[in-house]
Amino acid sequence: QVLRAEIGAAIQRTTPVLLEGEPGSGREFAARVIHFASPCGGAFLAVECAALSPDALELELFGCLTDAVPGAYSDRAGLVHQAQFGTLFLAEIQALPIEHQRSLLALVDRGEVVRVGATKPESVELRVMASTSVDLEREVRAGRFLPELHARLCAGLIRVPPLRERREDIVDWARAFAREHGARLGLDSLSPEVESLLVLHDWPQNLPELSDAILRALQACHGAHERTVRVEHLPAALRELSGARPRRGMLVPPPPPRATPDGTHVAQASQYSGAGPWLVGVPGRDAAAEVAISLREFEKLCLMCALARTKGDKLKAAKLLAVGKSTFYRKIAKHGL
Template sequence: MSIHDTFGQPLLTFPELDKSPLSIRAKALVFVDPRSRQLREELELLAPLALPVLIRGETGTGKELLARQIHRASDRAGLFVSVNCAAISPTYADAELFGYSAGAYSGTASSRAGWFGSANGGTLYLDEIADLPLAIQVKLLAALENREVIRVGAQQPNPVDVRLVAASSIDLGEAVSAGKFHERLYHYLREGHLELPALRDRVGDILPLAEYFVGIYSPRLNLPVPLISDAAQRVLELHSWPGNTRELENVIHFALLVSSGEEILPEHLNLPTPLQALASQLDQLCLRAVASERSALQHLLEQALLRINA
């Protein structure tokens, strides 16, 4: 059965992104696992509302694609503008976000609208919003609440109509407690909150995503579309995926290269075997356990490995 038939339309693709010459990665979200289906229901409820959205999720989980789907499912006719806050220089963050007037800087003969101006009537996506300087966070909140921005060097504000979707791989509540994130901005963003689970926590999405990546990359590599063997499927499902969807994409791309388009086997994945993966997970459990529990867990692990090897 195709993954397209398993749950409504569990595979969401973004073909508009593939038209960009800079687009080299596959672009899709999968909603097969029960946790993902719940997330999609929450997304569909939030998307039409005039609320900001905060997406929390580990690196590589697909937060930007989730933000794009929010924009696509809304009624906002303007552009979706994506900004990586970690890549903005603190010196020029004000001008990058809110724009500047002519003459604000040496050699600037014309004005610039900034990312806010570019997203007017649409959606502004701020990835890793916690990387913005605190002073810029204050100005960001004022722009959102007052629906206007003051460009660097300007005297009068410019009206803007922007929906903010922000994302973070860290707990912003903890960042507020540590004095590293503006508390009022945090509460403003919390009006709409989505938690994007790590790939290891939505195992039902792993094989559909792997199948999608196989279908995308096989033609790009001029290879026939191979099957993923049952043994390879088990390896994929047992891996902990610290790099999430991005890591899975890289693993499948590598497997296609070394398998030459034939059936994908466990050795093509370059991942730990199921036994090694289980041992690694138990090792991590032992490390997290208190001293009184650690020796007992290690003994149980050794006994289990002896039985399996026997």
């Protein structure tokens, strides 16, 4: 919810944005959301700062004049020119050399850029967004990053948590990857058991790892001539989780509801009984306090999972959880969903 609120606030502004988080956590995706939801009409252009040499990166970003460098037989526009009225996204900005940081600071502060080989600045109008996976304050203290540029970027700081810290998003991402990868295979369906299992994994490589797991599962499902991805189609590391107990302190979503003879759905009983349903004790915490805190977290996660499974349909989500409509609306209001 915090991430969504910060992205929503950034959409309303035109100032620089710094997206901080682990590689693969979805920082560029968040930047694209901000760009395409904002009123700007220009292009979204991205560059990986660590992928190019300093000289190549300078040409790529700022362009050059004819004969300014060997092989330049005409003026070349940089990404800052091509992103006019749009967004320039600099991935892993900590890899940007200090001299290029000064040029970027001039762009952010004054909207000016000087091409390689030129002496006069040109005016450009665009929004700068960047991502980093390191502590930029430490880079500033080490003299590797300009404090002025850091200050400009941090005015729009957004932390993108890793998947393990936003497990409520895992199913939505898994379904999106299933649609993307499954289009050419003619299938995109994940069983409820698979979706519940995916939430248990920590996904240390974040979205690329989840995407790869879904692709492999779809290929296994297609090879077995089946239409729905089941637990046996998942990579071995994920299949092993099906019989594993959750780690202490970890909140686990409930299993998919089972249908009763009259067609209604009820939640299955927890196999991890203890302080509360689907709760695992946290060492050193008072039992009563643990129940009060964990039950609230559990209730919110159940609501979010139900809304995700029903694609936001509140009536269906209420039925899925076997609660009345008024009770469901009261609870989602309580949790700000």
